[in-house]
Amino acid sequence: MSDITDAKARERLIDMAAEFYDQFADGDIPHMDVPTRSKSNIVFDEDAGVWVYGDRTSTRSANSVRGARKLLKAVYTMEFLAQQLEENRSSTLRELYYLSESWDEEEAQFNTQSESNKLVEDLEIVSGVKREDFHMRPEESGAKVMGPLLLREQTRRGDRDIHCQEDVGQGGYQIPNDPDTIEFLDNDAEFVLCVETGGMRDRLVENGFDDEYDALVVHLGGQPARATRRLTKRLRDELDLPVVVFTDGDPWSYRIFGSVAYGSIKSAHLSEYLATPDAQFVGIRPEDIVEYDLPTDPLSDSDVNALESELEDPRFQTEYWTEQIELQLDIAKKAEQQALASRGLDFVTDTYLPERLDAMGVI
């Protein structure tokens, strides 16, 4: 999926609706084919280096009342999106759900928000247009950036030139909902460091790590928002910067790394747009827990299950991850990134990160 203009996005919506007319004209029952969205239907795209949906599809057809109702909802949603684009407005997934209550045809209204969310994802996949290009904003905007980068953001109130160290407070630059409104003007950055927790992000900024190593510190804030992943991918592609990810040392955090590097199963149709395939994992590695003798917590049952499920996950079937996950199951321990503070507040910036980044060839 590439960036497209509002007019083009609108055209694709109308094309999808026209398809139904063609099906009617041909005497076919109207239907829509959507890739099956499950772990068993994702495949590795060698060219793009990301995981995408495979060939299996599911069909939404008007050959049942239930199916016909689904297509009716799809058509109403297409109309709403087309109008939104025409008026240069935007809305959130939740607003769409509520807004459907104002539609004249009661059968077209959504019963739950997961229904409308899923429909918008279907439309993304079928149209090849990502929802941001339909002006569907996520509920929450992305996280924040600190580092030697001058950017221009196109806002509704005009362009803003912002340097992500000199023009922002200690909190950094707030990534907008749609980071494709950003243009990179200039930078002195050597690499991008994505950090899971706010506490660690603040530690790095306080210790001046972004300054000393010319790092762009991107706060992920747990499972990263689409906007954060998109910006990270653009920093990689457009500025040719290596991307490294620094999280807690537990299976949930490996998934955070996975969503940055490989894309998520739920949005594999967006992998090319959101994923940074050559992102590297800094740690906390199970190996680090041993090597740096970090304070740990025991693995819970659900941790063990999550690790075992990762061993089965095609995205984690590399030598590196198999080794690390098996080691972790073996030592039966996990550690948070802030556990590095047990060696002193500067250990992470004076010792751990320099050692790791050097070993990884990033600095």
Place this chain on the structure above:
Amino acid sequence: MSDITDAKARERLIDMAAEFYDQFADGDIPHMDVPTRSKSNIVFDEDAGVWVYGDRTSTRSANSVRGARKLLKAVYTMEFLAQQLEENRSSTLRELYYLSESWDEEEAQFNTQSESNKLVEDLEIVSGVKREDFHMRPEESGAKVMGPLLLREQTRRGDRDIHCQEDVGQGGYQIPNDPDTIEFLDNDAEFVLCVETGGMRDRLVENGFDDEYDALVVHLGGQPARATRRLTKRLRDELDLPVVVFTDGDPWSYRIFGSVAYGSIKSAHLSEYLATPDAQFVGIRPEDIVEYDLPTDPLSDSDVNALESELEDPRFQTEYWTEQIELQLDIAKKAEQQALASRGLDFVTDTYLPERLDAMGVI
């Protein structure tokens, strides 16, 4: 609690330690008295207009091994904080917990983070110095601000002058961990509008509500961080701006309002510093659910329990809240703020907020 210098904060820490020496000298067993922190021990301070701790105290005494260990941990923490102030460093609560592993005396190390968190709160209360003044940062910084306000933030890299509309992107100005580093330079604001959800915050910004009504839109992001509450209070006190709070219409959101307006039970010792007693609740009121015929969800059992517990909460024992909560129990429904979208995307900014704010005498 008022703002104090680093030197003064350090002095108070040393005074607390000196107290133990005095107790030894007097032949007393060392001890520390701390107000009892429960709902039954909060009282309304008429002068400040906030809820604070009452007269009941609990004593931590070295007359048992358990008590002695607590005081030992307190003394180690005081030493750490005093050193941190001297070096102009800062740290998070979680870092303190991990850092204790590096202390030479094993008995002084914390077993759980809730133990170290609670100790820091005890020290805040006994010393009358808030933890930000000990340079203990919260894990997460505050949320974000959009509106006609020019401020100066003192950062570790120098002062930054930032206008919260003209110098920021669509995401707004990111509130730093310690908002007392901010100085308000100039503003055209008429009032402060605190908003619970990111989706609604973005709706207001997209519709230009901050521009049209000269509102400072402060995103709360669920239960607001200390930094967000502190900034809100300062906007009220220093700029003399009315503060209104706009949340979902359910008991959990009334608690969000409560934490802005009344302070929380857990941090009643900070009410004077964090609470904005004359903050007003915009909605969603149970009355609005009826009046605007909003899409609703039924109350769950835990919603009903939470509402009933609010009826018992001294902070909610006003005519207004009793009426609203009883109405909600009666209609047995709740509504989200984004449910206003069922009347169209502009309804909230063209109709609902202007009507409510006019009725409240804010505009």
